[in-house]
């Protein structure tokens with residue numbers, strides 16, 4: 268069975284109604300990254316950070332996977348697929364993808380603020396109770412925090428993503444500006460000669476290898492074209 272890795276970013280969820288980070292009207296236009304997506308920001312004003320992610324979690328409960336998520340999931344019928352996503356939403360899973368590596372954490376999960384990487388203290392919030400507040404404690408007695416990898420924090424699952432890139436037959440990149448490392452560096456683990464497809468309506472600033480096929484569409488239209496054209500006799 269042919270092996271495919273799909274690296275996705277915020278653009279994957281645009282058609283579901285979730286904002287990107289760096290395009291016009293992106294999340295970082297409205298919230299200073301330092302305040303809501305760094306350990307320093309959390310230490311300085313934990314309530315603000317809890318509120319920021321509570322709002323995003325409640326918003327996530329109100330949106331659904333789009334056709335692009337469903338087409339990504341449908342590839343599992345024919346190929347061995349691993350989705351490596353920078354997204355913290357659960358839309359890939361809700362669309363049916365069964366192998367998803369979340370490099371930057373998961374919005375529906377919370378963890379210990381003393382030991383954020385210790386999976387023993389990670390809890391999944393239920394849609395019926397999607398928010399946390401000051402005084403909600405993890406099992407180690409520390410304040411619960413979002414299970415999100417903030418800027419400056421380690422990206423423990425990058426090793427799993429690099430292993431997933433070994434001996435792949437195709438690499439697909441959807442909806443990421445390839446601005447943030449180490450995630451963007453995954454591009455360089457594609458074995459030589461492996462076809463690389465980039466689905467993005469815009470140009471990306473990153474320097475791309477010459478063999479990248481840029482499909483200039485949104486995620487759904489781009490995945491449809493990829494499947495109909497490039498994977499037809501794959």
Ligand code: APR
Pocket residue numbers: 275276277278279281282287288289290293353354371441442443444445446447466467468469470471484485486487
């Ligand atoms: N379909 C596909 N791609 C789209 C669409 C769409 N409908 N609309 C926009 N895009 C593209 C944009 O052109 C851009 O290249 O999605 C990309 C979004 O880029 P960013 O906003 O930078 O998001 P992302 O690359 O996922 O950011 C990476 O940065 O802030 C951190 O942790 C955060 O995971 C995030 C990381």
